[in-house]
Amino acid sequence: MDNKLLDLDYYNSLSGDEFGQEMKRGIHRLHQAFINQEKVVIWGDSRIDGVMATTVLIEGLKSFFSGENNLLTHYISDVEGFTKENVDFLVQQNPHVIILVDLECDNFEVINYVQDLGIDIIIIDHHSLAIDRANVISCLNPLNFAKNHPFYHFSAVAIAYKFLESFYHKYSQKNTEELLDLVTLGLLANGDILQGEYLFWMLKGSELIDNKNRYAIKLFVDKCEHKKIDVIDYKQGLGMWLKVFNIINDSNLVIELFTTEDRSRRGRLMANVEKSYDTFLGLKEKILKQFHKKIANLDLFNDRVIVIEDNQWDKKLFPLIGSFISEKYQHPTILFSHNEGSIVRGFAYSCHNLDLWNILQNQQYLLISLSKYHQHIEISLSAENIELLTNNLNQQLRNTNPQLYSTKNTYLRVSIENLGKNLYKDLKLIKRFNIYQELPQLLIKNCWFTNIKDIKTQDISNENLAHNIVFFILNDDKNQQGFNGKWEGHYSSEINPNCRYDVICQLDYNQEKKIYFIKIIQLINIQNNTRFENNINYPLNILDYRHDIISLKTIHEEKIAVKECPLQWQEVFDKSQQAMTKNKDLVLAYTHNNNSEIEQLWITFIQLIKNSIKHNQLSSIEQICSTLSVKKETLSIILNSLDNLHITYTVIDDKIKFSENRSTFLPENYLKVKHLFEEIIAQENLQKTYFHQVPIMTIKEEITVNKIVNSE
Structure with missing residues (x-):
């Protein structure tokens, strides 16, 4: 093989000059802002491409616009996008230049309104191309290129990087390649098809990620390695973690994760990223199970x-x-x-x-x-x-497309003695040049299982999640020492240790433990040519009053009932065990209907505290929890954060008395407390919504499986 095919130094990257005058005008105006110390605002879309493009621009430009005057700021748009109302909000920051990122800026009326205010606009977009060019300083849109041009399929994060590359080349000696780790994360999170320029960036960026030069990325990589996840795996790796975190939480937190200099804050944000991903895993499994039932029809x-x-x-x-x-x-x-x-x-x-x-x-x-x-x-x-x-x-x-689905899976047939370092190295060589192509699936025939055990995945609080993993040792006639493996989303009860199977799997590597293992894709019982299944008898009867307000009010005290909307399955399991022990029905006697906007809840919470202090009144813990729709443990975390605003509290019986030590506090402290409040409320609301809506059949299945696992 020609080594040049694998050598990044031989790749000739096209420059941002391909954008012509649009690029030249854009970087020239940005340089003027730098010379004149003008304020620049980066206004990005809230979806992950816009968020990561905004992050790349902030990291790339902060050395030019740093200082006490805070000349470089960012704003993440809400769902309404580029509107006059959002412009009016942004004008309060007195910007001279606005860089619009990934906002589908085809609203010429709003663009002209911004120009009339004396603010210059640079557009970075790739969604659509207006018939007429907007009246802006620069419009960097790859749809202006022919479809066979290497830039035609550029995303926002790619355009942002090219913009910085051209700016650096003209006005600085710095190297933009140090930003390719962030660009790589953006491409992974977007799910962009890797070709041409993207492939070059991905390979370079992967090297930077492996080196862990950026502290936030080091945290990411360490977490992935601990969870035995391939860092650049497009289904489970860094990109998916970011995408999930961005969807579940405030997009500003993603940017803060990579741009803040506060390492302790980064650590807390990273913990939130992990918790969001763990929550998503449990939700994904339940949602997919319901969709599979619909698809079966x-x-x-x-x-x-x-x-x-x-x-x-x-x-x-x-x-x-x-x-x-x-x-x-x-x-x-x-x-x-x-x-x-x-x-x-x-x-x-x-x-x-x-x-x-x-x-x-x-x-x-x-x-x-x-x-x-x-x-x-x-x-x-x-x-x-x-x-x-x-x-x-x-x-x-x-x-x-009459033949669209006439495809046949191809497997590489191996025996257990073939598994290990050499085979993995050969397979990874293919993966390196197409990360969206799964590692080839392996077929191991006529094998059996030993050392079978279930392990529940845990979140950062060591709480069990709904996502179960079966660990085992796989054996065949050629190598009875066996080989380690796992089967995600399944249970040990689905494997019969007395049967022989054909196993379709993938080979993987645990970076932390330095061992190779297989991941099961499909399991075929060769004795009857079907997948092994258990016939389940549900261990108790469940009465579901979650959506029956009238019945909720008439539940007798002696009933075994789940009265508060759960956050974890263990809360349901504990009550179900009580019901089975006493041979009674289990009643789902909770509701959850929090339709309030988190911003409005924050305002309500702050107003409650102000009134309590002003009138020297006590506030009911139960009433506050009901208003915010949170549990007492969650409220305690929120209350402890108020110390940053010089607000203290005292618990008297089942009520709270608030006190104010000082009437002023730092704006950044206010934002920290507000962000924490929003994170906690959003997280708990998501989990409660799940338990309020999860089908009764799923609850029965979870209780049954938990009973089987705990009885083994």
């Missing part, structure tokens, strides 16, 4: 597209779930959700390199909106048009 042989409407789950999670479904069932997938009115919003994922975007464009007469965002497509339409859209898509795909 579909005719996937004749249906060319999976279309599901489900209002139980927060639609923010759909972009994370849709890709798993389309990949598992090898069908393009659209997930719809609507909470009010007749308008439904959906997320569409393709597969088999199918151009689902063009197919959906043919159906635009049925749609209200259609926009492409990296690997998923966002659509909205009237609920009454869902069935018609589904039929049209199926018909169009049958006519144009």
